[in-house]
Amino acid sequence: MTSHQTTQTMKPATAAKKLGVYLQATPAEFQEGVVSRNELNALQTDPPQWLQDLRRTGPHPRPVVAAKLGVSIAGLARGGVTEALTTEQIDALKDENPSWLRQERATQADVRKEAVRIKEKNEARETKSGSDS
Known part of the structure; x- marks a missing residue:
């Protein structure tokens, strides 16, 4: 066959x-x-x-816009950005640096720090449990 x-x-x-x-x-x-x-x-x-x-x-889809701005897709929505944006529009937003963008970037930075903290905590736990065996 x-x-x-x-x-x-x-x-x-x-x-x-x-x-x-x-x-x-x-x-x-x-x-x-x-x-x-x-x-x-x-x-x-x-x-x-x-x-x-x-x-x-561009125009770039929302995940790309979010990455270029350093925010989450949800953060884009909270900032009122629901459509695709061109590179020129993204650069203009970066230059303008509205309060919502500053806030969402800070939130994203906190999320990244927390993810690193959790990863390190889990690695430490695995190292400890591995040495206990």
């Missing part, structure tokens, strides 16, 4: 998410088709001009 390997495909929304781009800003042929795993790999290793431009200037 021979095994028949099917080509793995994904919806354009999934591929856009994996590529870190805003789906609505991609070319129509990308939005309307399906993307195979091989096509996705090719887009990642040798991005066409439209993908390079999108990554450089």
Whole structure:
């Protein structure tokens, strides 16, 4: 019996998410088709001009906007940012540095510190329990 390997495909929304781009800003042929795993790999290793431009200037999806601003996606929503932003708009927000952005960055810094504290506590516990054996 021979095994028949099917080509793995994904919806354009999934591929856009994996590529870190805003789906609505991609070319129509990308939005309307399906993307195979091989096509996705090719887009990642040798991005066409439209993908390079999108990554450089946007509009960027919320996870990318949040990362560029140093806040969480929820923090974006609390700040009233619900749409995709271009790199220019992100830079303008950074320059303006509104109070909500300062607050969300501080919150994100606290979350990171707490994550490090918990990780160190767990590692210390594992080290201690390992030496007790």
